[in-house]
Amino acid sequence: MNVSIWEKSGSLANTFWEKGSADFPIYDMHGHMGSHYAIYMKRCEAPEMAAHMKRIGVKRLVFSHHEVLWGNMRNAEVVEICxxxxxxxxxxxxxxxxxxxxxxxxxAMFDRWKPYAVGLKFLADYHRIPVTDKAYEYALKFADERGIPVLNHTWGKSPYNGGPVMLEAARKYPNVKFFMGHSIFGEWDYAERCVKETHGNVWLELTAIPGEFGLIEKLVSAVGSERILYGTDLPWFDEYQAVGGVLSAKITENDMRNILYRNAEHILGKEW
Ligand SMILES: [Zn+2]
Known part of the structure; x- marks a missing residue:
């Protein structure tokens, strides 16, 4: 337990620990839905997930359904869930x-799926094709024309969505809002370069980061909290763990607010 946080009565963190829910909006920018053949997930369908999010104060979850990513379901069905x-x-x-x-x-349906559809999701590590491959060109051009977000699963040293691949993609498509899921975990130099050596079109996303001591601080000092988005991989990880990680980090409350909601509101507006 970090004693200094408890001592700061009235702080963002303290208020959250006391109430068990947030009195500010939280936008979870990286979620999924549906069961997984190898993992027990306590809440993985929409009703249970929505109830849990309301409990903690998550205002919006942007997710991609597992079964769509595995090729067993179509995005049109997910619109109906939303x-x-x-x-x-x-x-x-x-x-x-x-x-x-x-x-x-x-x-071709994207515009008709608004406001539910807000962007695209790439999972190149699992699909085994680099983001810079021709196979992604149509989708990236589409996102570039509209200036919409593309949440990428990214991971350090991956030939499909590691540092060099993501840097090249973010340079090539200046209007795509690249959300680097997992912040290119482990390749921190490239995470920083992707933010600083592109067109202001890159944000690092925190899924898996709050479980590692000191990483949030490291990313905030490298790129600034304006470039970091909150996400959990729900139902893989829990909202409480991730929010707790952000509120426990040695960063300012202004940084926390940027990460948990201000940046998402800046990108997508206050009502979306
Ligand atoms: Zn994910």
């Missing part, structure tokens, strides 16, 4: 590079 929880669920249109026809069909 419609049942219009006040809380938003989606990334899952892009599977092995299905070029689906990509074209789904993107």
């Amino acid at each position: 419609k049942r929880f219009p006040g809380i669920l938003r989606m990334y249109v899952g892009i599977v590079p092995q299905y070029p026809e689906r990509i074209r069909e789904d993107l």
Whole structure:
């Protein structure tokens, strides 16, 4: 336990520990949905997830459904799930590079799927095709024309979505808002370069980071809290763990607010 946080009565963290929920909005920019064959997930369907988010004060979750990413379900079905929880669920249109026809069909629907669809999701590590490959070109051009977010699963040293690949992609498509999921975990030099050596179109996303002591501080000092987005991979990780990690970090309350909601509001507006 970090004693200094408890001593700061009235602080953002202290208020949160006392109430068990946030009195500020939280935007979770990296979620999923659906079960996983190898992992027990306590809450992985929309009703339970939405109830849990309300409990803690998460205003919006932007997610991509597991079954879309595995190729077993279509994005159109996910829109219907969002419609049942219009006040809380938003989606990334899952892009599977092995299905070029689906990509074209789904993107042709994108504008009609608003406000539920807010961007695209790439999972290149799992689909085994680099983000810079031709297979992603159609989707990236689409996102570039509209200036919409693309949440990428990224991870250090990956040939599919590691540092050099992501830097090249972010340079090539200046209007795409690149959300680097997991902040290119482990390749921190490239995480920093992706923010600083591009077009102001890159944000680092925190999933998996709050579980590591000192990393949030390191990223904030490297790129500034204006470039960091909150996310959890819900239902893989829990909101309480991730919010707790942000509120426990040795950063300013201004930084915490940037990460938990201000940056998302800056990118997508206050009502979306
Ligand atoms: Zn994820």
